[in-house]
Amino acid sequence: MVDFGGWDMPVNYGSQIDEHHAVRRDAGMFDVSHMRAVDLAGAGARDFLRYALANNVDKLKEPGKALYSCLLDPNGGVLDDLIVYFLREDLFRLVVNAATTDKDVAWLRRLIADRAPHLTLTPRDDLAMIAVQGPHARAKVWQALPGSEAATVRMSPFFGTQAGDLFIARTGYTGEDGFEIMMPVEKAQAVWNALVAADVKPCGLGARDTLRLEAGMNLYGQDMDESVSPLASGLAWTVDLASPRDFVGKAALLAHPGNAQMTGLLLQDAGGVLRAHQAVQTPRGAGEITSGTFSPTLGKSIALARIPAGVAAGDIVTVSVREKSLAARVVKPPFVRNGKVLVA
Amino acid sequence: MNVPADLKYADSHEWMRAEPDGTVTIGITDHAQAALGDLVFIELPAVGRVLKAGEACAIVESVKAASDVYAPISGEVVAANSDITSTPEKLNEDAYASWLFRLKPADPNALAGMLDAAGYEKLVAES
Numbered sequence: 001m002v003d004f005g006g007w008d009m010p011v012n013y014g015s016q017i018d019e020h021h022a023v024r025r026d027a028g029m030f031d032v033s034h035m036r037a038v039d040l041a042g043a044g045a046r047d048f049l050r051y052a053l054a055n056n057v058d059k060l061k062e063p064g065k066a067l068y069s070c071l072l073d074p075n076g077g078v079l080d081d082l083i084v085y086f087l088r089e090d091l092f093r094l095v096v097n098a099a100t101t102d103k104d105v106a107w108l109r110r111l112i113a114d115r116a117p118h119l120t121l122t123p124r125d126d127l128a129m130i131a132v133q134g135p136h137a138r139a140k141v142w143q144a145l146p147g148s149e150a151a152t153v154r155m156s157p158f159f160g161t162q163a164g165d166l167f168i169a170r171t172g173y174t175g176e177d178g179f180e181i182m183m184p185v186e187k188a189q190a191v192w193n194a195l196v197a198a199d200v201k202p203c204g205l206g207a208r209d210t211l212r213l214e215a216g217m218n219l220y221g222q223d224m225d226e227s228v229s230p231l232a233s234g235l236a237w238t239v240d241l242a243s244p245r246d247f248v249g250k251a252a253l254l255a256h257p258g259n260a261q262m263t264g265l266l267l268q269d270a271g272g273v274l275r276a277h278q279a280v281q282t283p284r285g286a287g288e289i290t291s292g293t294f295s296p297t298l299g300k301s302i303a304l305a306r307i308p309a310g311v312a313a314g315d316i317v318t319v320s321v322r323e324k325s326l327a328a329r330v331v332k333p334p335f336v337r338n339g340k341v342l343v344a
Numbered sequence: 345m346n347v348p349a350d351l352k353y354a355d356s357h358e359w360m361r362a363e364p365d366g367t368v369t370i371g372i373t374d375h376a377q378a379a380l381g382d383l384v385f386i387e388l389p390a391v392g393r394v395l396k397a398g399e400a401c402a403i404v405e406s407v408k409a410a411s412d413v414y415a416p417i418s419g420e421v422v423a424a425n426s427d428i429t430s431t432p433e434k435l436n437e438d439a440y441a442s443w444l445f446r447l448k449p450a451d452p453n454a455l456a457g458m459l460d461a462a463g464y465e466k467l468v469a470e471s
Contacts, residue, residue, distance in 0.1 A: 015436075016407050017382040206381065206408060272385055273405050294384040294407050301384075322403070322410075 002205065005098030007034040010204040019207035020296040023174050024339050027134035028203040029195055034098035037127050037167075037182055038105060042119035045092050049084065051247050052111055054230060056240040060086035064159040066171055068238055070230045071096075071104060072249030076256065077226035078233065080104050081218065083171060085160050093160075093167075095129075095180075097220045111248070127167075128188035130181050132200055133211075135339060137178035141168075144198035145181075145191065152179070166191075173208065175215025175337045210293050213302060216264060216333025222276060223262070223290040223304055229253060232306055234262030234333065261309050264333040265289065265319065266343055267301035272321040274303035274328065279320045284308040289319065297336045298343075304333065345468065346374040348440055352455045353464035354416035356398075359440065362455055367422055369446050372404060372413060374439040375468050380406040383432040388424040388445050395419060395447065397454075402444055404435070417454035419447035 001008050009031070012019060022028040040049070049057045055069035065086050071079045080100040085093040096104045105123055112119050132141050142149035151163035152170070157177070160169030167182040183191055196202065209219070216234075218224055224233035231239065231253060241253060267274055274292030287307030295302045303319075311317065313332045318325045331343040347353070352360040357376035361369045377383065385405040395401050395415035402413035423446040428435060435442040449455075459467065 011408065012381060015382055017433075210407060270385075272387075272403070272410065273407075275410075296407070 004205060005034055007098055009034065011206045012204040013202045016204065016206035016210070017296045019201060019203035020210050022201040023134045023176055023203060023207065023211055024297055024336070025135065026201070027132060027137040027140045027178070027199070028201045028207065029133070029192070030131045030203050030208055031128075031188075031192070032131050032180070033128040033185070033188065035129055036096050036098065036101040037124040037129070038094045038096060038101070038108075039122045039124060040092045040094065040108075040119060041090060041122070042116070043090050044116055045090055045119060046086075048112065048116045048119055049092060050245055051115065052108065053084065054239045054247055054249060056243060056245060057084060057086070057092070060084070062159075063087060064155070064161050066158045066160055066169060070235055070238060071107070072230065072247070072253075073107075073226060074248055074252065075226075076229050076249040076252035078220070078224045078228060078230055078235075079107060079226060081220050081224070081235075085169065099221060124182075126185055127182045128185045130183075130188065130191060130195070131172055131174075131178065132181065132195060133172045133174040133176045133178035135177060137176070137200070140195065140198040140200050141179055141181070144194040144200070173215070173217055174211040175217070175334055176211075177338065209291075210296055213291055213293050213304065214295050214297055214334065214336040216304070216335060218262075218304070219291060228306070229256070229258050232258050232260035232262065234304070259309050260287070260306050261311070262290070262304055262306055263311065263313070264331040264335060264343070265292075265303040265305050265317065265328040266298075266331050266335070267303075267319070267326060267328050268316070269326040271324050271326045272301070274301045274319060274321070280305050280307055280317050280328075281325075282307050282311045282317045283315070284310045287317075295335060298341060302335050303328070345465065346440070347461045347465050349461045351440070352458035352460065353467075354414070354458060355467055356414045356416065358413065358416045360416055360455055360458060363446070366452065367446050367448050368417065368419070368455065369443045370416065371443045372435070372439060373464070377436050377439045380404060380411055381408045382406055383435050385410075386429045386432045386435070386444070388426075388429060389421045391421050391424055393421045395421065404432075413444060415447070416458065417447065418450040419454070420450075422446050422448050
């Protein structure tokens with residue numbers, strides 16, 4: 001067990017690699033109750049989020065639709081990354097990281113006080129969350145949780161819906177199909193046990209990290225934080241700089257677009273495992289690994305690294321691993337999606 | 345916890361077995377492999393290297409983290425288990441069949457001062 005944002009969480013239940021493969025090949029689940037749903041209610045909620053979030057909530061047209069976005073500070077630094085669900089015009093649900101919840105809520109309440117004081121922001125401490133992920137995840141959820149199939153069988157990826165006292169979203173952090181399920185805290189144990197009975201494998205933070213890294217997804221606090229721009233974090237696709245819409249951090253990003261990029265690395269040499277903070281030498285200057293691990297799916301070490309712009313996929317860079325310099329190839333993440341290896 | 349009675353142990357979690365030819369075979373304990381988790385990389389000392397007791401001489405790296413292995417006694421490396429470097433996961437399956445390296449001890453009586461199985465179990469229980 002480790003402390004993760006103030007929560008005692010298991011790194012692994014058994015073999016971390018077995019847990020990883022269960023998600024890629026069958027179905028695994030994670031207790032992600034540390035993540036916090038925060039409901040924003042009131043008329044004009046969309047208009048407020050249009051200004052508060054770097055991605056554009058106008059992309060959310062159908063009720064239930066979800067959007068990934070950064071929450072930026074006025075300097076363009078990343079306060080958090082989150083998912084926002086459009087439930088009704090007067091009700092949006094944000095799902096934020098554990099360690100950042102208090103900071104996010106305080107920041108959003110300040111913005112609300114300035115711009116839309118009639119809106120209410122409610123952290124949903126009464127909800128627990130279980131992520132069920134893998135090619136067989138949905139079928140096993142349907143088997144385990146009565147009523148869930150009818151509510152979600154026609155639901156597309158990146159949508160969520162209320163099904164009785166469950167909020168079921170077709171989202172995740174593994175690169176596989178599946179659901180993230182929110183429920184009243186007092187119901188969480190029964191849901192977990194029903195999923196165990198349906199042969200869904202409990203997985204810990206260790207597998208969650210190798211899965212998200214293979215899927216090319218950032219971890220807040222490790223791959224980005226307030227000190228870096230989303231443009232240097234592989235998140236330019238989530239930042240809408242083209243439209244006339246103003247949002248927090250936009251002016252700073254336009255003034256300082258920066259000269260760094262986030263890329264994937266694939267270790268070419270034997271000699272260890274790529275890890276966060278290892279130095280990277282490229283033909284265009286130095287960079288650093290932000291997350292590294294051993295990829296169970298590839299059987300090789302992979303990493304996300306922040307390196308100078310202009311270094312391209314296919315280029316070879318060197319990484320300092322202990323006293324050695326090892327060759328790594330620059331690749332475009334993701335490394336793995338839906339069970340398939342995407343980097344040769 | 346699996347702690348074979350016929351081995352000696354170091355408080356840095358290596359096991360040692362005295363061989364009939366006077367050499368000492370060294371690995372890491374079952375407790376150590378369980379704490380490290382799934383191993384994915386192992387680096388061993390070169391044959392011929394002379395080690396001092398307490399010297400970091402090998403690396404075992406799991407998905408979670410890298411860890412040094414220390415020479416529990418002084419001596420010269422006479423063999424390294426190249427099979428284990430290509431299949432590190434075998435060390436998780438059986439830590440005592442998966443030896444790492446073999447030393448010719450500088451002091452033939454070096455193992456006398458090491459922990460026995462009961463002593464090592466006590467060390468782990470108290471840690």
